[in-house]
Amino acid sequence: xxxxxxxxxxxxxxxxxxxxxxxxxxxxxxxxxxxxxxxxxxxxxxxxxxxxxxxxxxxxxxxxxxxxxxxxxxxxxxxxxxxxxxxxxxxxxxxxxxxxxxxxxxxxxxxxxxxxxxxxxxxxxxxxxxxxxxxxxxxxxxxxxxxxxxxxxxxxxxxxxxxxxxxxxxxxxxxxxxxxxxxxxxxxxxxxxxxxxxxxxxxxxxxxxxxxxxxxxxxxxxxxxxxxxxxxxxxxxxxxxxxxxxxxxxxxxxxxxxxxxxxxxxxxxxxxxxxxxxxxxxxxxxxxxxxxxxxxxxxxxxxxxxxxxxxxxxxxxxxxxxxxxxxxxxxxxxxxxxxxxxxxxxxxxxxxxxxxxxxxxxxxxxxxxxxxxxxxxxxxxxxxxxxxxxxxxxxxxxxxxxxxxxxxxxxxxxxxx
RNA sequence: CGGGGCAUAGUGUAACGGUAACAUGCACGAUUCGGGUUCGUGUGAUUCUGGGUUCAAAUCCCAGUGCCCCGACCA
Numbered sequence: 380x381x382x383x384x385x386x387x388x389x390x391x392x393x394x395x396x397x398x399x400x401x402x403x404x405x406x407x408x409x410x411x412x413x414x415x416x417x418x419x420x421x422x423x424x425x426x427x428x429x430x431x432x433x434x435x436x437x438x439x440x441x442x443x444x445x446x447x448x449x450x451x452x453x454x455x456x457x458x459x460x461x462x463x464x465x466x467x468x469x470x471x472x473x474x475x476x477x478x479x480x481x482x483x484x485x486x487x488x489x490x491x492x493x494x495x496x497x498x499x500x501x502x503x504x505x506x507x508x509x510x511x512x513x514x515x516x517x518x519x520x521x522x523x524x525x526x527x528x529x530x531x532x533x534x535x536x537x538x539x540x541x542x543x544x545x546x547x548x549x550x551x552x553x554x555x556x557x558x559x560x561x562x563x564x565x566x567x568x569x570x571x572x573x574x575x576x577x578x579x580x581x582x583x584x585x586x587x588x589x590x591x592x593x594x595x596x597x598x599x600x601x602x603x604x605x606x607x608x609x610x611x612x613x614x615x616x617x618x619x620x621x622x623x624x625x626x627x628x629x630x631x632x633x634x635x636x637x638x639x640x641x642x643x644x645x646x647x648x649x650x651x652x653x654x655x656x657x658x659x660x661x662x663x664x665x666x667x668x669x670x671x672x673x674x675x676x677x678x679x680x681x682x683x684x685x686x687x688x689x690x691x692x693x694x695x696x697x698x699x700x701x702x703x704x705x706x707x708x709x710x711x712x713x714x715x716x717x718x719x720x721x722x723x724x725x726x727x728x729x730x731x732x733x734x735x736x737x738x739x740x741x742x743x744x745x746x747x748x749x750x751x752x753x754x755x756x757x758x759x760x761x762x763x764x765x766x767x768x769x770x771x772x773x774x775x776x777x778x779x780x781x782x783x784x785x786x787x788x789x790x791x792x793x794x795x796x
Numbered sequence: 797c798g799g800g801g802c803a804u805a806g807u808g809u810a811a812c813g814g815u816a817a818c819a820u821g822c823a824c825g826a827u828u829c830g831g832g833u834u835c836g837u838g839u840g841a842u843u844c845u846g847g848g849u850u851c852a853a854a855u856c857c858c859a860g861u862g863c864c865c866c867g868a869c870c871a
Contacts, residue, residue: 391820391832392808396863416863470870487871521797521869529870537871579871586871640871672871709829743831750831761830771830 380423380701381722382735382748385409387422389748399595401680402526404692408752410700417523417531419676424752427700429534432675433513435565435697436536439558443551445511445538450491452515454483458490461651470519484517489648489670492539497654503543506656506666507551511538513675525595527680528636538671541649543656548667552641555671559589559639566678567695568685572638575600576623577611579642585614586642590635593685598637601630636681644668692753693775701733702792704754708742708761718760721770721785728793750775758788 387409394406397413405411410425421429437447456473459465465473465483472484485491492510500508516535523531540555542548556574563572572591579586588611590600599612603625610623612632620627649655649666657663679698686693696702705725707718715738722734733754735745742761749757759771759780770788773780789796 388821389832390807395802395808398864413863468871489871518870522865522867524865535871637871642871670871711829741831741833742829743833746831748832759830763830 380733382733383737385423387424389751391747397526399524399526399528399684400687401528401595401683404683404687404751405527405680408692411527415531417520417529417533419527419530424700425679428679428694428698429675431698431700432566432678433536436513436562436673436675439562439565440509440511440536440538443509443554443558445509448492448495448510448512449514450485450488450495450512452485452517454485454488454491456481456483458494458652459483462490462648463651464490470521472517472519485514486516486518487670487672488512488514488537489539489644489668493648493652493654493668496541497652500541500654500666501656503656503658506541506543507547509538509540509551511536511671525597525680527676528595528597528684530676533677534675536673536675540669540671541654542667542669543658543664545667548643548669552643552669555641555669556587559641559671559673562673563589563591563638565697566682567697568638568682571685573600573602573607573609573635575609575611575635576614576619577640578613586640588637589639590633591638591681591685592633592635593681594634595684596634596636598635600633600635602633603629604631605629636677636684638678638681639671639673641671642669644670687753690747691751694753694755696755699753699755701731701754703730703756703758704733704735704749704752705758706735706742706745706749706760708745708759710738711762714760714762714765717765721758721760721788724785724789725792728789728796730789730792756792 389409390407393403397403397406405425406413408424409422410428411419411421413419456465468486471486473481474484475481496508496510500506513534513536515532517532520529520531523529540551542551560569560574563569568591572589575588575590577586577588590598590609600609601612601615602609608623608625610619645667646665649668654666655663656666682695682698683692705718705722707715718736722732725732735748753775755775757773757775764771764782767782769782769784771780772783772788
């Protein structure tokens with residue numbers, strides 16, 4: 380994409396109403412636009428990152444047999460009364476229409492997915508099933524905060540699994556731990572993300588969270604570096620330590636962001652809707668459930684928060700909006716012509732490239748923008764690089780670049796082309 | 797939901813109760829071209845909303861709304 384055509388632009392000044400690093404950098408770079416507290420619109424650059432995260436998650440969900448759906452955001456009040464959550468869940472958005480019919484704006488989808496499945500599944504042969512979606516969620520947070528990290532409207536991947544036996548559920552649950560680890564690794568924060576023993580809230584006694592260590596985190600976790608196991612401060616007691624085989628003295632305390640969690644729901648939501656199956660002997664039993672969530676906006680914000688430096692964002696290659704940021708310096712015809720040629724060649728090779736072709740912008744500003752926007756690679760074409768007979772290529776994370784030829788550049792970024 | 801802070805051009809900030817200013821952005825013209833170059837001209841504001849005090853309110857008072865922070869809450 381040509382940067383001269385991009386409708387967003389960068390800002391030098393930080394927004395006055397955002398303190399958190401993730402929101403500050405994302406807004407300065409034009410990735411997102413704040414609508415209200417805890418509500419952000421995604422702009423072209425931000426959407427590209429979001430889509431990449433989405434695709435990674437989708438691939439991993441499909442890999443373990445998840446079936447993707449897209450459920451409604453409007454949810455009937457009746458369903459929520461059946462589970463008792465119409466009045467019990469205080470962050471539920473309730474809206475009414477012109478006939479004063481009351482409906483919920485979905486904060487989660489147990490109340491929707493269970494009746495849907497009940498419509499189709501009734502035999503033990505119909506299980507197990509795993510259903511997921513990537514969709515906007517609404518929660519009336521009393522205090523939205525930390526930029527993208529705790530919002531009122533946010534995009535979440537929620538998966539629900541359905542089983543006929545405890546063993547089958549546990550087997551799947553264990554597999555999901557591995558799948559989640561893979562996702563966070565692919566997104567680029569695997570090295571600082573821990574599987575964490577935690578409270579189950581209103582759902583179950585315990586659950587597992589995936590916590591990414593950064594100073595901006597709102598949770599406190601304890602990590603046993605030797606074994607890699609971790610637990611949330613909220614469940615830190617002798618009984619739990621014993622159960623996990625950990626000693627208090629060896630634990631390191633960290634601030635962390637909860638980027639994902641998995642729950643054992645048992646029959647909490649299948650029972651109210653009588654989601655059951657008939658087994659081989661003709662006997663009916665209630666279906667067992669698990670649920671598995673990842674907040675995509677929060678994940679995006681976490682990556683910014685955890686990996687940025689004082690100059691701006693540093694995107695991992697797997698989710699960067701573009702693989703490379705190509706800068707043409709100066710208004711020299713030869714330089715511009717050469718940069719254009721390189722841009723066209725990269726496009727032809729299928730490389731995602733952001734081309735800073737703005738003629739009236741100074742070199743310094745282009746460098747600053749490249750640092751702020753955070754593409755993994757920066758390629759500079761200028762009178763100087765042409766004199767050196769090539770393109771100056773630099774990693775976002777490194778100080779010094781090196782001169783490469785177009786062929787070398789293509790080989791690096793499109794090795795299979 | 798308890799506590800604290802803030803609200804002024806698109807953005808970031810100034811302004812003793814007395815003509816709303818500066819920077820940046822944007823437009824135009826020069827200049828420059830390897831870390832937000834320099835200069836000129838122009839553009840841009842019901843000072844969050846509503847009330848009150850006053851000859852006079854961006855400024856003081858009250859209420860509301862919005863945003864940020866701390867806490868509580870949190871699938």
